[in-house]
Amino acid sequence: MQRALKVLLEDAEIEEIREIARRNHMTMDEWIHRVLQEARKSHPGRSAETKLRAVRVAAGQGFPVGDIDQMLREIEQGYRSDPSA
Numbered sequence: 001m002q003r004a005l006k007v008l009l010e011d012a013e014i015e016e017i018r019e020i021a022r023r024n025h026m027t028m029d030e031w032i033h034r035v036l037q038e039a040r041k042s043h044p045g046r047s048a049e050t051k052l053r054a055v056r057v058a059a060g061q062g063f064p065v066g067d068i069d070q071m072l073r074e075i076e077q078g079y080r081s082d083p084s085a
Helices: 011-023 028-042 048-059 068-080
Strands: none
Touching: 011 028
16 A cells, blocks of 8 residues: 655755756656665664664573584585475
8 A cells, every 4th residue: 555745845955856866867756765765774673772672582591502513514404405305
């Protein structure tokens, strides 16, 4: 589902954006959409503290783990195995 976003800009701002989009061979809508996508990607969805708290909780668990060298060998073996087998 798509929804519209209304942003109020001064005439000079609109003309500047229109010119930037034209120089990039895009419509103004395409350029704005791309800029907003890039802005969203550059801002993490959760705070660093929230992420650290999740890591601390996970690190405190007693999950069984294997020998790291054995796990790496098994991973590498999986990369080399025949996918049709």
